[in-house]
Amino acid sequence: MIDFSKFVEFHGLKKWAALLVMFSVLFLPSQVFAEAGVEPRRIVLGSHQPLSGPMKTYSQVGRGALIYFQYLNDQGGIHGRQLVLLQRDDRFQPQRTLEVVEKLVMKDRVFALFSGIGTDTSESAMPLLKSQGVPHFFIGSNARRFTEPARHGIFGLLPTAEVEARVLGAFVGSNHPGEKVILWYRDEPEYKLASKEISQKLQGNPLQFLPSKKGSTQFQAEWDAIRVGNPRAVIALGPYAPLIKFLRTADITGPPIFTGNALADSSLIRNLDSRIIDRLRVLTSFPMLLETDHPGIRLHQALLREYAPDMRGSRWTVYGHAVAELMAEVLNRSGRELTREVAIRSAENLKTWNGKLMPPVHLNPSQHLSMTFLKVSRIMPTQVQHLSDWIDGR
Template identity: 25%
Template sequence: MQLLKRTLLASAFIALALPAFAQQGGPKKYGPGVTDTEIKIGQTMSYSGAAATYGTFGRVMVAYFKELNDKGGINGRKINLMSVDDGFSPPKTVEMTRKLVESDNVLFMCCSMGTGPNASVQKYLNDRKVPQVFVLSGATRFTDAKTAPWTMSFSPTYIDEGREAARYILRTKPNAKIALLYANDDSGKDTAIGFKEGLGADKVKMIVSEQTYEVTDATIDSQIRQAKASGADAFFDSTAAKFTAQAIRIAHDIGWQRLHVTTNNSSSIAQVLQPAGFDKSQGLVAGKFIKEPTDKQWDNDPRMKAWRDWMTKNYPEGLKTDWWNVYGYMVAETLANVIRTAGNDLTRENIMKIALSMNYDSPYLLPGLKIQTSPTVRSAVNKLRYYRFQGDQWMMIKE
């Protein structure tokens, strides 16, 4: 009962913070997939394949809407979240998205995983004016209002993340020799662009090793060894989770002493640091925007307590040490309130309008950060705070 009270209070708070053009009692205006009792929503998720570790995000969302439906849904309608596995494979994403849109008639696509998969269907969805909201990628192509007016993302862009990482290194190690490693794809290239912008034209020469990897590679052993051989004493590691774990482990094993900065996406204790080994992960630094579940300063935080209770009840196999599970819950809650705000105007146009008009403080974001969007600001969160891994937990760095 206490958890239910907390959830209802939080939902009421967020609903008040969303735009005031909800039409709760107005005439019914329905788009595809909407009836008096149901709203169909589509999602492609990497439950298998190279990015399967991120599938926990989708499982949290499915569990969230199941519980919400058990309590009556939203405005009397059940939310049918059709979350399907694309194996992080763009051709499979195209196939599954077409089915969701053309056969299942979903109202919109939401919270789908990955740069490549989302890019493969971006034009298709925009040509048909199907909202592609809260994309789980920081690639800037998903925040371009001119080329993709029906697309928006949730997390900080990769350019923002790269820029902030460079500034952190400059603040803490101003004479660093830097090794840079990123994926040979849109997301990696965006991060590298932002990193170089953050250094500034006069300091780009601090990069003594710049390398890429393919997401299909088995290992990045050679890249890490080359980075050490370059003489670098700082490392910006913009790799996917399994490669970040490899980078931590290999760098430690070959005795590379360096300031190691990684990205928010690859900061999971369960998916990265435990596989790498806590002893080898000490001192790792990462930019974050969500309250880290292992950070003891949040042990008595009411909303984090409520989230842990919710996990125990609704997703017991999920790890309470994995920030991706906090992220999934926060995004699901935000999406639910977009739908709630839409009231009876459940059209694709209105969903997009509301999603691009948010301005509130989520209780799951780090202090000082907000969820804030507009027709020109198309990523819900735009800033980061830096953490260092110590012992068995992430601890916020006081700068």
């Protein structure tokens, strides 16, 4: 019978240890040493979405992204890996967000968070992501807190109120030189900051400020003040709910009304009198479903027919498809040797890239906001008229 202890002693423990290390490097599966969420044939992403509850409509963003990832997977994936998106329901509640993100990170071991929806929801998970070194690519929020200043591994998607203000100010200043402008804005911190950006852009214009107190519903009185002010253009900045109520009380005739990206939706005709829409100029980013000849919209509709025949397209499915294009571009540029740090650097090196649905994207180590290029457009019952080319709001 062989005495194994003497065998080891004879050949030397150090020699066996060295051979064991060499064997591990040469023959053990590569995933033993890979980044979390990166496997030989899969990349696993995670997302928190309101899959139920009053904000469930936003879950169409995740569905749109899944459809595009399915399409890519059928083309062979990214560098031979299939894209897997684990979506978890947070009901748009920050405490639940933290719970589901903890499971995604600690149990499911996702590579990164992708396109989580909401400001307070996404913010609730930031300490956990930082402690675990997990990036969050392209948060579904327009809050400046995620990108000003830039945080390592954290990338925003939607334009902030300040970005929108710079674009609107540049366009109105060029197209209404020297003319009086009235700026209506919701009296909240982000829109106060945005009003300063408007003021900077319209130094050559007589500019009247009309702040609307948070919670106020005195929209008719505000329009009376605008009428008395007799402007040649009106700029309106605010969250969707008070903004749409303000616009519903507008006169059907009057100067053009310029507003942000919140109303850039083909279904706008169902929410506002068509005669008021006639006065409206909105900021657009993704192409809209009305733009049936747009190559990106044609692809989107084809993918819906192929992968989700039960689903109708919406601004949110387009959004999901668009942000999935952006994520795929980052992963593609990261190459086969994928790590979180490589993906972060790849995102930071996107220089005026645009996909079939995404507007131009320009990122760098100090600029982590994806959507800063916008167009000024008119939405009509059957078409979209773009009044400008891309304007950079950085």
